[in-house]
Amino acid sequence: MSxxxxxxxxxxxxxSLKRLVLAATLAGLAAAGTPATAQAAPQYPVxxxxxxxxxxxxxxxxxxxxNDWSCRPSAEHPEPVVLVHGLTATMAANWxxxxxxxxxxxxxxxxxxxxxxxxxxxxxxxxxxTKSMRESSIxxxxxxxxxxxxxxxxxxxxxxxxxxxxxxxxxxxxxxxGAAKVAKSVNLTPLNNGTxxxxxxxxxLALDALGVWDDLQLRAEAYGFGASLQMTTGSDxxxxxNSGDAYPAGIDYTFIMTRWDQVVVPHTSGMGPIAxxxxxxxxxxxxxxxxxxxxxxxxxxxxxxxILNALDPANRVPMNCFGRPRNG
Numbered sequence: 001m002s003x004x005x006x007x008x009x010x011x012x013x014x015x016s017l018k019r020l021v022l023a024a025t026l027a028g029l030a031a032a033g034t035p036a037t038a039q040a041a042p043q044y045p046v047x048x049x050x051x052x053x054x055x056x057x058x059x060x061x062x063x064x065x066x067n068d069w070s071c072r073p074s075a076e077h078p079e080p081v082v083l084v085h086g087l088t089a090t091m092a093a094n095w096x097x098x099x100x101x102x103x104x105x106x107x108x109x110x111x112x113x114x115x116x117x118x119x120x121x122x123x124x125x126x127x128x129x130t131k132s133m134r135e136s137s138i139x140x141x142x143x144x145x146x147x148x149x150x151x152x153x154x155x156x157x158x159x160x161x162x163x164x165x166x167x168x169x170x171x172x173x174x175x176x177x178g179a180a181k182v183a184k185s186v187n188l189t190p191l192n193n194g195t196x197x198x199x200x201x202x203x204x205l206a207l208d209a210l211g212v213w214d215d216l217q218l219r220a221e222a223y224g225f226g227a228s229l230q231m232t233t234g235s236d237x238x239x240x241x242n243s244g245d246a247y248p249a250g251i252d253y254t255f256i257m258t259r260w261d262q263v264v265v266p267h268t269s270g271m272g273p274i275a276x277x278x279x280x281x282x283x284x285x286x287x288x289x290x291x292x293x294x295x296x297x298x299x300x301x302x303x304x305x306x307i308l309n310a311l312d313p314a315n316r317v318p319m320n321c322f323g324r325p326r327n328g
Contacts, residue, residue, distance in 0.1 A: 044100030065103030085165030194233030
């Protein structure tokens with residue numbers, strides 16, 4: 001009788017094991033047909049600093065974790081994030097830090113390259129974001145956002161931009177229907193009022209007094225490098241986006257600046273107006289030892305904390321000037 005018991009017990013265990021395997025298989029098949037929801041796993045490495053961005057300077061591929069078109073936003077983060085790079089940078093160069101960090105924190109992340117003008121003279125035709133920002137916003141950013149919304153089923157996106165990527169989307173918001181499709185706009189080293197680096201603003205004033213400034217801007221656009229002049233203080237482009245309803249109330253704006261910016265001069269040119277939907281942050285006001293400059297903003301750990309707080313203000317975390325942001 002005892003030998004029968006010893007034989008029967010393994011059979012019962014084997015039956016249980018088969019049922020478990022069958023259940024796991026069915027669950028796996030069901031999951032295979034279900035779109036992936038953004039979540040904190042898998043964990044992507046998150047590098048900080050400039051080195052990884054420089055290493056990908058001419059790389060036109062997607063940054064880590066970006067452009068997973070099967071991603072579905074979670075209830076915690078219902079808006080997918082669209083990353084918009086700056087002048088001369090590709091999406092891979094600009095977002096080596098922020099893209100995997102956002103994915104680790106449960107966001108669907110998307111990014112694009114824009115602003116290449118094949119008709120521009122060599123080597124301008126090989127440099128990203130040189131084309132007129134009007135063209136880039138309407139012909140490239142607008143359809144990209146529509147594609148993201150269609151793929152994810154979301155109603156709106158959040159935009160995180162760096163440098164030119166802070167002002168190019170403003171044309172889309174004002175003239176391309178973006179005001180109804182953008183929930184939050186988070187901006188690193190912004191150019192709201194342009195730059196006067198190298199005396200650009202004064203030169204523009206002098207050229208305007210001579211009556212040639214408007215013609216020069218048009219010629220720059222025609223030859224494929226309009227964006228550089230459009231970012232100058234006093235440009236026709238900036239006068240347009242800063243007029244009228246420049247910061248629509250339905251969008252929450254965050255502008256993140258560094259006192260050490262050598263491209264946006266003065267750095268306060270990045271400030272938005274005093275308004276309920278506008279937050280201006282000069283990083284060194286709270287963290288004086290955060291010694292990053294213009295290009296370094298997208299790889300800085302303090303800036304990354306500000307980005308996470310701006311995208312998810314309900315779960316804002318106190319700033320740690322000597323630490324790194326939550327990573328999932």
